[in-house]
Amino acid sequence: MKTCPNCGYQRRPIDDRYGIISAGECPKCRVIYRKMETPAARANDAVSDTTGKIKHESISDRSPSNKIDSAGDSTIETIEIQQDNHKDTEGYRKAYLVADNNRYAGRSAATHHLTGFTTLRQGGQELERINAEFSKHEAATVENEGKFKAIWESVQTGIVITDPENHVIVDVNPAAVRMIGASREEIIGSVYHQYIRPAEVGQCPVADSGDLANRSECLLLTSGGGKRQVIKTAANVTLGGRTHLLENFVDITGRKQAEKSLRKSEERFRLLAENAKDAIWTMDMDFQYSYLSPYVKQILDYTPEEYMAKPLKETMTAASVEICRRVFAEELAIEAKDDKDLLRSRTFEVDHLHRNGKTVPVEIKMTFIRNNAGRAIGILGYTRDITDRKQAEEMLKKSEEKFRFLAEHMNDNIFTMDMNLKTTYVSRSMEKLLGFTPEERMKQGITEQVTPASLKVIEQILSEELEREQTGLADPDRSRKFEVEYYHKNGTAVWVENVISGIRDEQGILTGIHGVSRDITERREAEKALRESFGRLRKALGATVQAMAIAVETRDPYTAGHQRRVADLARTIATEMGLSGNAKDGIRTAAMIHDLGKISVPSEILTKPAKLTDLEFSLIKTHAWSGYDIIKDIDFPWPVARMILEHHERIDGSGYPNGLKGEQLLLESRILAVADVVESMASHRPYRPGLGIEKALEDIEKNRGILYDAEAVDACLDLFRTKSYAFPD
Incomplete structure (x- = not known):
């Protein structure tokens, strides 16, 4: 491009055929520039027969003389050359005259060069026409060049232009620059094989054999050493009169990775399909198989x-064929709907025919294979042998x-x-048990039952069982037994024993209650009669025990009331220690007659007011064994005989009659021992006055855990010192 020294507009040099070598006509201000081989002058259409005034400015490479005042030609009134940055003299149009060697001629030379002005004007008009035509073509060329440039820079296909003789890259578009990862300046001038087809250094299939590659796959190396798969196309092009190789390539690395992943996915699918315990298959929409896995051999041989x-x-059987056709027709009807579920599936059962002629029950699950538009183009399904399941169901x-x-038909109901206590099932025996039919019972709420x-x-x-459930530690197979009263249809109440357990789902979550009800009316009446009989027996036993106690006190009047007071204290200690009611009753009974054996001891020894001799005391010790012998054959509901035998034993083994220690003694015996000692020391004896309750408590406290059971001692001390216990009168 050249720059007009007059207006600054940039343009190409015009063609040699117009006789212009290094100058041209400015399409904007219409000034013509030219360098002449011979002393001649040229002017553009600005020099016309209407102006009569020409202004000359230098375009030479050195400053001209300051002024040429007159050319001496009647056509030219003034020739003025200035050095003031091409400022125009107002009212003058412009023309440029150039002499040999780009130097200004002197006054006479300027006149000589303009003598042929009339001929020049005619030539200028022809030149103006030619330039107008050229400008039109040039504008089209500029437009095409702009389009080419836009395509070159925006296309996503990489383009490389290579000199086939030396394999050097001479140009590259932005897309190729991005793929290679180097700058354009670094790529241009590099050897082609540095980036493309690195294994073929020094070779050029196109230049060597004329084999233009058409969509061939090859390797592209990035500037960072990475490898990318590309599809390359090559073509010969002529640039500047020489043949070059234009190659474009598309990055298919992502596609190749996707194809690799797809192959792996297909391999996994085939591996799964061929090793699955179901026959996996595909069909077209005309029920023609396109794939069937090997497991069909296991199912149908x-x-x-x-x-x-x-x-x-x-x-398959004829009935099964009809099932398949019906299912397929129903699915096609759904396909015709706009709101169909594209991911739906269908499961149904049919009978296939085995090679041996027998039928094999199978479960089929099918879904449609779809194209990208979501249209059903085939069927994917599996066939599962359900012979075992059918047998289990049967x-x-x-x-x-x-x-x-x-x-x-059983008597129990x-x-x-459910978990809201709504009856969901009841057997026919309900009618026999309570008079309601199962249908009537299931309509009743729990409050009506x-x-x-x-x-x-x-x-x-139910509340207790639900709390157990929440701990997560309860036995899921546990059951619970309890007795309740149900309403009979005739208005009476019937006692029923219920045994219930939980109903659970596959996850083990409690979803309901299963129970068995049994009429226990007769049993309760029998139990009531038994309780009454036991009460009478207990009362008689108590009277018998009382009679025995009185008999002992008759032999030893000084200990009158001793056994009764010991029995009350022992039972209270047992209560304080948390023993059961039955155990407390046993302790009380044994305590009431614990000195029964003294019947065998002479009354003189029992009532002797002085200290006993060793022989006398040894006789006293025999009362434990004597009491045991008297009671041992009576079938008490408690170990009364043993408690009588052990009530003088001590936990350190120092007691009598057997010198037992610690856990060898019944707990009831240890409690009785503490109560007996406290009452004996606190009360009057023939050979000494009473020592008082505080002295007795000090003794058991001092010997706590030595002679006496620690827990029994603590309970006794707490009764007297904290809870204000006192012996009954």
Whole structure:
């Protein structure tokens, strides 16, 4: 491009055929520039027969003389050359005259060069026409160059122009720059094989053999050493009169990775399909198999190829063929809807035909294979042999029938409830038990079934069981037994024993209650009679024991009331220690007659007011064994005889009659021992006055854990010192 010294506009030099070598016509201000080989002058259309005034400015490479005042030609009035940055003299149009060697001619030379001005004007008009035509073509060229540049810079395909003789890259577009990862300046001038086809250094298939690559795959190296897969196309182009190689390439690395992943996915699918315990298959929309996994051999004894060659009607029973056609028709009807679920599947059961002629029950699950538009183009499914399941279901059905038969004909009532205590099932025996039919019972709420007191019992039990559930530690197979009163249809109340357990889902979550109800009216009446009889017996036993105690006190009047007071204290200590009611009753009974053996001791020794001799004391010691011998054959509900035998034993083994220690003694015996010592020391004896309760407490406190049981001592001390216990009168 050249710059117009007149207006600053930039443009190309015009063609040599117009006789212009290094100058041209400015399309903006219409000034013509030219360097002449001979002493001649040229002017553009600004020099016309209407102006009569020409202004000359230098375009030479050195400053001209300051002024040429006159050219001496009548056509030219003034020729003025200035050095003031081409400022125009107002009212003058412009023309440039150039002499040999780009030097200004003197005054006479300027006149000489303009003598042919009339001829020049005619030539200028022709030149103006030619320049106008050239400008039109040049504008089109500029537009095309702009389009080419836009494509070159924006296209996503990498383009490289290479000199085939030396394999050097001469140009590269931005897309190729991005792929290679180096700057444009670094790439241009590099050897082609530095980046493309690195294994073929020094070779050029196009230049050497003329084999233009058409969409061939090759390797591209990035500037960072990375490798990318590309598809390359090459073509010969002529630039500057020489043949060059234009190659474009598209990065297919992502596609190759996707293809590799797809192959791996297909391999995994095939591996799964061929090793699955189901026959996996695909069909087209005309029920023609396109794939069938090998497991069909295990199910039907056919190879995949054999089975796929059979028509559908030969692979299953006629009824099953109709099921398949009906299911397929229903699915096609759904396909016609706009709101269909594209991911839906369908499961159904049919009977296939085995090679041996037998039928094999199978479960089929199918779904449609779809194209990118979501249209169904095939079927994907699996076939599962459900022979074992069918046999299990048949066995379960028979088992249920047996269970139902038993449930309907047994005397006990069987029922199920949900977690809101709504009856969900009840056996026919309900009618025999309470007079309601199963249908009537299932319509009743729990408040209509049981008495208010029994409802509280049920609610309490359910609350306790739910708390156990929340701990996560409860036995899921546990059961609970309790007694409640149900309403009979005739208005009476019937006592029933319920045994309940939980109903659980597959995750082990409690979802309901299963129970068995049994009429215990007769049993309760029998228990009531037994309790009454036991009460009478207990009362008689108590009277007998009391009589024995009185008999002892008759022999030893000084100890009158001793056994009764010991019995009260021992029972209170047992209560303080948390023993059961039955254990407390046993201790009280034994304490009431613990000195029964003194009947065998002479009354003179029992009532002697002085200290006993060793012989006399040894006789006294025999009362433990004597009491035991008297009681041992009586069938008390407690170990009374043993407590009588051990009430003088001490936990350190220093007691009598057997010198037993610690855990060898019954707990009841150890309690009785503490109560006996406290009462004896506090009360009057023939050979000494009473020592008082505080002295007795000091003794057991001092010998706590030595002679006496520590827990029994603590309970006794607490009774007297904290709870103000006192012996009864």
